[in-house]
Amino acid sequence: MNILNLELMTATEKVAEALIMRGLFIKVKDNVLLFSKCNKKNDVKDVQFVLNQLNIPFIMHGEHGLEILVNQMPTIKMKKILTAGGDPFSIDAAAYHQYWRFFTCRNYGFRINTFQLEYNMARFVKAANLAGIATYAGCNGHLKKSPRFQFAGPFMAAWFVAVKQRYFQDIKLNYDWKVVYDGFTGAELLATSKQGWCQHKIHEDTLKMAFLLETHATEIRDIKEKCFKRTQKNITRKWVDKKDYTALENWMMTIAWGNEDVINKNGLTRKTNNMAI
Template identity: 30%
Template sequence: MSITLLQIETMSAAEKLGEAFLAHGFLVKVQGDRLIFSPGNGLEDMNVVRKILERAGVPALYNGWEIQILVPHIPNHLALSIMKKPKRRANYYIPYGYHGWRGFTKRNHGLRFNTLNFDPGIALLLKAMSEAGILVTGGCDGHEQKAPRIYFASRWAMAWFEILRERFMQRLDLHYKWEVDILTSGSPSLYALKAEDEGWELKKIQHDTVQMALILHKHAVSLRQVRRDTFKFKSMYLDAKNLENNYHALYSWMKEILKQRLEKL
């Protein structure tokens, strides 16, 4: 996500807008003059995007999750203003059973978070995790005062993320070390660690969260299917509940179940 001034100057309008919306936390890719938004975005997100473009005077055609940009170029300051658009606080509904074993095994998709309700990098990672079937409930970038953190719906969801991270994210070039929190009695979470003499930097936090988000987004469909095919509500319920409060044993159990399933393929 580190874009140079020269790269910005040579980008088309669609490319600039795609980078801007991605930097703000929208799941989007660019194909020619089209912005293609993922259904993993929040229910309000397309209305928000349309209002932003209309207020900026950017001519476009809207077709569901796709937007065709009808001009070849836009000024740089417009893309920057989208990146810096402030978030707004809002409550959101977490359905019954979302935190339980049934929710972990049965739900195909996590919550669909509205982008502007969260800090930019956090919003993107939350939505990518949900799209990949990793059940999360929220998060915060720490505002350069404390560690950024993502909250999982359950310890099963946290263990599943850690298994996927081991398989897909080992080679990511991240600024901070990201760990799962297994010590507190509160909500299970993913948080960043820094050196004692180091400060928090939003650019570095967003770089890390975007890298993790993009790899999950890339494999989202297959990851959802693997989780649902591997973990079963009824036959595994007792083991899952018995291991819930012993994270290391839970992680090892889930990892072994996945290994056994993959060996049969």
């Protein structure tokens, strides 16, 4: 988006754009910002707080609608909305999140307050959870270390690998993002770079991945529910116990997509119904 386009935007359009890039699920109808129920309840209150701090007048339309009361707004305030919040918070990584049962029974991920998350991590975290890939949080690395997201255990991470293989083939990213089975949550999506870090490029990558997850969220949830059952526990647990996560990823891809490359490489059968028992 170039500077001219920004200057021509109304205050409502600027606020909406900033909030979307900040990670909130909203749409604009009749000049009113409508907050999706996929947001956490505190998200709307946090938006009100930020707008008040920036002296941007608004009125509420019920619990989930907000109208900006000025036509124009300085572009700098858009950046301040975008970068608001992001304070450190503790992750509630319960032990049962690591279990196959949690993976198969959890249709959605977690609802996390958007303004708790760092601004260039938030959209991906929210989108992954919307797609049923339970994700606690993300750290942008603060230009000192690799940016990363924390998945709720190895099964969620392996499923993300399968989803990435299916839906991310045609997007060009600034960094190489790979799942590593490490960290206190058991699995992370980690970026690597040989040229240092740029927060704008990190944000660009996370938004691209987030919007793809959102576009296919319903389909991803439906396929996960259809393909993976609690009765497969013994099949999957052995790979986690042996830390053979590649085998787990390949099995998930074959079950979900019938991937020819995975089948040929690992000698797996196409009879996915038999494999799922």
